[in-house]
Amino acid sequence: MNLALLLCLLMLIGGVWLMRRGVRDAQSERVVERLAEGQAQPVRVKMGIFQRELLRSGLRMPSWLAVLLLVAWLLVAFLAMVLGGWLALLIMLLGPLVLLRLLMMWQYSRRLQRMIGQMPQFLDHVVRSLKSGRTLGDGMLLSMESCQEPLHGAMTRTRKAVERGMPLAEAMEDFAELYERDEFHILAMGIAVNQRYGGNASELLNNLIGMIRDRDRAARQLRALTGETRISAVVLGGLPLAMGGYIFLSNPQMLLNMWEQSGGRLVLMVAFGLQVIGTWLLWRMMRSI
Structure with a gap:
């Protein structure tokens, strides 16, 4: 318990430091932008992948807010590890990243269609x-x-x-x-x-x-x-997930017992991997239409 409190304190101190650094970087960026307004030379700025995706999707976020969300995300991930173990930590680390990537892709596609x-x-x-x-x-x-x-x-x-x-x-x-x-x-x-x-x-x-x-x-x-084909792909991709959710809600003990056994855990992981591969293939087929 003392170790958990110490780790929380260290993460809080690190979060405050990151927040102060984010605010200072944001102020420095504003100063650089004001100085660059008077330049008369060509300016080419190299962007990172995340900055490029933000610019393409049109999502705007101040630096201090991004740092604050990052600190909150790390704290929630740490609490998930303390309460739910390594599986909960993995879900909390990967889940927001996947959702953010999907949001950027959807916003970029929607924005690009309006621009065209x-x-x-x-x-x-x-x-x-x-x-x-x-x-x-x-x-x-x-x-x-x-x-x-x-x-x-x-x-x-x-x-x-x-x-x-x-x-x-x-x-x-x-x-x-x-x-x-x-x-x-x-x-x-x-x-x-x-x-x-x-x-x-x-x-x-x-x-x-x-x-x-x-x-x-x-x-x-x-x-x-191709509307009927795309609807069929959505149904085929979502049907296994819907069936799995229904089985978990109606008889959760069945899946929990499978997860507790090594063979059942392997079957569930293989099924999840096949579902991910099938969804990706259907998505690629829909994009090619």
Whole structure:
């Protein structure tokens, strides 16, 4: 008991230290951002995987709040280990990470679809700016400022990079690499070719608008034609979990007795592994449709 109290005290001290460090880092980041606003040189920032996923999904969280949640997560995991053993600790360590990853993937997919839906209006605004006499760079910046969310928030980083001195082609290429969509890569390539060799930018953008609308129409028709297949995949993936939950609620002693025996534990672990593999295969098949 004394050891558990000592570990809790050490984790609390470490949490307070991490919180203070997070607040100090957040203040330093704000100072660096204010100093960078006056720079006139190209700025390319290397991002970590977690920061990149947060930026793609549009989830925003202050540094101090992230540190606070991390400390709370570690404390809950430690309490789970004290009360439920190593299995509860493993669940508390892996469960939030899996849920956070799924949330980021869902938010990124949902945000990306809305951005693609706003691209024709955004490009049409650029074309009208070109016809009024503006340059391609000025038209892009003006359209970035006037477009709606979530495209406006996604383009903010690109617009600031251009205002700091980065060439428009490089900024759009960085934007395309971040969100990984063919439409964004085609736009970045078209801007790079136009700025290097010249040409009719309005015609290029009009063709891109037609391509985006055609792909969106084809995707909607495909989703309508494959709706029954996707529903069947969801049912097949969720049926074993539903049956397992029903057996555990109706007769929990059956599964608990199996878990207490070495052979039953092996059967349950193999069944869980097969369920994970089957769900992953169904998910891959659904993505390929």
